[in-house]
Amino acid sequence: MAAFPLYPQWSSRCCPPPSQGRHHPPALPLLPSLPQDRPHPLLAKVEKSVGAMLNCFLSLGKHESKQPVLERESHIAYLRRGLKHLPEGFVSLDASRPWLVYWAVHALEILDARLTDAEASAVVDFLKHCQNPSGGFGGGPGQYSHLAPTYAAVNALVIIGTKDAYDAINRDTLQDFLWSLRTEEASFRMHEGGEVDIRGVYCAVSVARLTNVSTEGLFANTPHWIMRCQSYEGGFSGTPGMEAHGGYTFCGLAALTLLHAHHLCDTPSLLRWAVNRQMRFEGGFQGRTNKLVDGCYSFWQGGLFPILHTLLAQEDAQNLSAEHWMFSQEALQEYLLICCQHSRGGLIDKPGKGPDFYHTCYTLSGMSVAQHFTTTAIHKKCIVGHPSNELVPVHALYNVGVEAAVMASQYFNNLPVPQSRSRKAAEDSGCCQQEKVQT
Amino acid sequence: MSEPCLFYAHCGEQDAQVHGRLKIKTTAEQAAEKKKEREEKQKLYLAGLSKVFEKRASETYDEECLKTTAQLLAANPDATTLWNIRREALLAGKSENEELWSEVLQGELKMIVACLGKNHKSYGAWHHRCWVMENFPNPPWADEVKLCDSYLKLDERNFHCWDYRRFVVAGSKQQPEDELKASQQLIEHNLSNYSAWHYRSKLLPLVHPPPATSPHPVAEQALIKELQMVVEAVFTDPSDQSPWFFLRWLVGRQEKGPR
Secondary structure, three states: OOOOOOOOOOOOOOOOOHHHHOOOOOOOOOOOOOOOOOOOHHHHHHHHHHHHHHHHHHHHHHHOOOOOOOOHHHHHHHHHHHHHOOOHHHHHHHHHHHHHHHHHHHHHHHOOOOOOHHHHHHHHHHHHHHEOOOOOEEOOOOOOEOHHHHHHHHHHHHHHOOHHHHHOOOHHHHHHHHHHHEOOOOOEEOOOOOOEOHHHHHHHHHHHHHHOOOOOOOOOOHHHHHHOOEOOOOOEOOOOOOOOOHHHHHHHHHHHHHOOOHHHOOHHHHHHHHHOOEOOOOOOEEOOOOOOEOOOHHHHOOOHHHHHHHHHHHHHHHHOOOOOOOOOHHHHHHHHHHHOEOOOOOEOOOOOOOOOHHHHHHHHHHHHHHHEEEOOOOEEEOOOOOHHHOOOOEEOOOOEEHHHHHHHHHHHHOOOOOOOHHHHHHHHOOOOOOOOOOO | OOOOHHHOOOOOOOOOOOOOOOOOOOOHHHHHHHHHHHHHHHHHHHHHHHHHHHHHHOOOOOHHHHHHHHHHHHHOOOOHHHHHHHHHHHHHOOOOOHHHHHHHHHHHHHHHHHHHHHOOOOHHHHHHHHHHHHHOOOOOHHHHHHHHHHHHHHOOOOHHHHHHHHHHHHHOOOOHHHHHHHHHHHHHHOOOOHHHHHHHHHHHHHHOOOOOOOOOOOOHHHHHHHHHHHHHHHHHOOOOHHHHHHHHHHOOOOOOOOO
């Protein structure tokens, strides 16, 4: 591989990729079965392709002070097209159509490209068709309710933010639906008869808090179940005992925080795990130890930092930065701008991959987190590249725009909490222990 | 009620990725042919779906229902609703005869493999496999361990498979010692396989439990052997994170919170 050029001042890279500098130690006698010279072929391949893109970008920009540009119009066109028509491959997401809607609507929101009234109306109408009489939303009209499309539908409606959109959510049956999925262990199934994992908890807590349908007892002991998922590594796994994973870690931390139970979290351990997930060469994040970089983890991992900052500030604000999150905001943006924009519109996992709405949504969400350092008193921007790259700030706990989250909270918190019939039945049958959560 | 056609995904070939594939020049004729093919597939898929919903509504859980859900799930293993309906159909037709029921469940295991071929990370498919195993009068656990081995060969970090492996080990007579050997083989094959190191951290306390007074997670002899393995690994590749994170667990530097 060619030697790396000296990077201009704005680039945060100062070291060559790890795969370049491998040394060859002498053979050790202890366990001769371990291979001595072990390249990591997949990692080397990714580093090579990322390195090539960086080099290409830098050599093109040598004669002008070229800054990376976010191709807003291209991505907006890609998203708008997708809301109207999806190509054949998307049959695999037929059970996730509210997701497709949320990914597209949120990405447009971050790009500050609003839907027309007609488009918004059509989205609301479609999502209404996905809502079931028994509560919650399914993957499409006629499909059984499932926590994941429920989360996506509620978020999409919150982003649209009209009264029609808010009122599309049947809060009474939603509350029933959430209760029906609660297990004896205080975790949540993804759907009736479905699997239990930490996504269920996050989806349930998120929609309950946003729409103000949470009741005492619905999440009793749930924080303790979440804590069983924090591994020795510091991150959270999908179920107790498995290895820590970015998506699940976000779910765990966000849910704990929304439940005011974040004091249970081993925050220093989580912080150590999270910072180690940013790839020192690529600049993007990996999902788990020793896996490859992926643009979507820009949010799942990157989004941990605003939350961690807020939690740590409650204990020890003096030792925290008043300007930066505890990851390299610059390196992440470089990775996304230079390596993750697809020429035909949309953003991607890593070079060589095709665009999709999921990656477009989460790369942009992560980029927004990297651009905006915000506390209650401060807002410091860190925009890599052209100033027009600036994105709309997102609410790290829900991953909708901050404005959308605030407006929705105001609307729903003024509505009375539904009095669920099933909750009463559950209490009568004594199937859940009530516990006061410390605030 | 207006048809939400704006948002309907059309059926057809499953590969959504265009970037990076070899582009074959298609003539207008070939393009038209492909379009017709896709429209046919879409028709079949939609017809299949409405048939299944019809049967469910009338509780006609017959052979055709099973056959159709199998076809649809093989095309889209993430269709949660179809898995639910399939389970309803299987239970509705459950034979009193244990042998016959076991045969049906064996068929399910094969059917799931077809679905996993489409998406080896499908939540629905793996979850259904757990359900099938839980319904066996005499679950064929040994075969399932082999199945995990083969899927881990495909993707050594597939957490669905790792999770399923733990489920199988818990249900079967597979000994933690054998699992410890398996994890060692995986690490020797690829030092970066963090999932294997992580698995080790769960098995070691079972196979080599520490005395009650020890601050370490494993007994001393085992601890020393594991340390040697870690040292070997970091000398081989100091930049590989896996052994370093495992080491933190091994020397017990993690604060023990509620687990």
